[in-house]
Amino acid sequence: MNSYCLFGATGGCTNACLVHTLNAGFHATALARTPSKLLTIFKGNIADIHAIKDTLSNHDAGTTGTMQMSLRRPVTIDNQEICATATKNTIKALQEIYKAQPSTVLNKPSITVISTTDVSDVKEDVPFAFRILYHVVLADPHNDKKEMERLITENAGNGGSFRGSVIVRPSLLTGDQSVKGGQGWEKLRVGREDEPAVGYTVHRADVGQWIFEQVVKTGGKVRFG
Template sequence: MTITSTQHIAFFGATGGCTNACLVHTLNAGFHATALARTPSKLVDMLHAQGISQDVMDAQLTIFKGDISDIHAIKDTLTNHVAGTTGAVTLASQIISGIGGTPQMQMSLRRPVTIDNPEICATATKNIIQALQEIYKTQPSTALHKPSIAVISTTGVSDVKEDVPFAFRILYHVVLADPHKDKKEMESLVTENSGTTFRGAVIVRPSLLTGDQSVKGSGRQGWEKLRVGREEEPAVGYTVHRADVGQWIFEEVVKTGGEGRFGQRITLTN
C-alpha cells in the first residue's frame, strides 16, 4: 500500500532527534501529520529551524498538547480530522513512536545509568494500545482501518543474536541495562499487539545515536548508505546519525506504508 497525502501519520516523541527528522521529511513530502507534545512551542521552533514554514504547519500538522500519560490527548492525536476531510473521525494510518527518557547517573556500580522515567517506553506503548482499543470499542468502524506502528528501540536488546560490537558490550549490557529493559518491554508489547491492535509493526534498532535531528546538518552519512540488518542477521556497528535514522524510517516505512517491513526488527548502523 502506498500512503497518500490525504491520510495522516501520528507522531509521539517528535521533539526527539530521530522522530523529529522523520516528521520533517513527512511534512516536506506533503503528508498530513499529528503530534503529541508536552510543549508545542518547542516542537514548532524545532520545525521552523528545520525549514518548515508556518504555512506548511498550518495546512498539514496538528499538534496536541499533553504527555504520553494522557489517554485523552493520545486519542486526539490518533483520531484527528485531516484538513480537507469531513464527516467521521479519521484514524491515523501509521504511528511513529520515538518516546524515550533522559539518561541520569546514579550511585550504583552495577547500574550507573538510569533514565528519568525508567518505564517510559513501555508505559507509552501501553497507553497507545489502550487508547486504540477504546477507540475501536466506541467507534467500531475504525477497527476496519487499524494503524500500523513503527517504534525506535536500540541495539543491545536482542535475545537472538548479538548486535553490539565487542568494545561496546559492557556499555550496552551493564551500564545501560535499565533503559534497555524498558526498550525490551516496549518491543514485547508491540509484537504482542501486532495484527490485533495494530495492523502491523516495525521495530527499528539503531546503533549508538549521534548528531541531532537536523536533516541538513553535518556528520550525516546519508540514509541510503546505512547498513541494514534484521534480528537474525544484524548489521553490527558503532554509531548512526539521528537524522539518517529518521529519514530511513520516512523512506522505508512512512512513504511506502511499511508493509514490506512488518514483523521485522531492523538494525541500522553506519
C-alpha cells in the same frame, strides 16, 4: 493519502522523520509535552508590533537521562518505564477507540518504534567493544525497550490493536535531529534480527530519514537490500 501520528517528535530521530514527512506533503499529528518546541503559532496581525515581538521572543528547552552513583546502574532516566508505558497506553487508547467507534477496527494503524540494539534474544547485535556499555551501563533503559517490543509484537497483526509493526534498533545515536547532519539514509547498513548489521554509531538524522523513506513513504512496507 496516509496520515501519521508521531510521539516523541520534538526529539532526535523522530523529529528528523517529521521534517521529511512534512516536506513530502504528508499529514502528520504529533503529541508533545512542549508543543512550542515544534511550532508555536501566535494569533495576531502583522500590523501589531506587540504580536511581532511575542513571536520573535519565544524560547524553550528540555532534558533527559542522568548519571547516578552506582556501578551496576550508572545511567538512569526520569521515567524508567517510559517506552513500555507509552506502548501500553497507546494500545489501551486504541482499544477504547475501537470499542466506541467499531468502524475504526477496519482501519487499524501500523506502529513503528525506535528501540535499540542489545535487546535481541536471537543474535548478538552489539560490537564487542561496546558490550560492557550496553549490557551493564544501559541495562535499565534496555529492559524498558524489551518490554515495549514484547507488547508490540503481542499486539500487532491479526486480532491485535495494530495492523502491523516495524521495530527499528539503531546502534549508538550521534548528532541531533538536524536533517542536514547525517550521511544520507541510503549509506546506512541495515540488517534484520536474524542477520543484524553490527555497527558502532548512527546519526539521528539518518535514522529519521530511513524511517521516512522505508516506512512513511512506503506505507509500512519496509524493503531490505
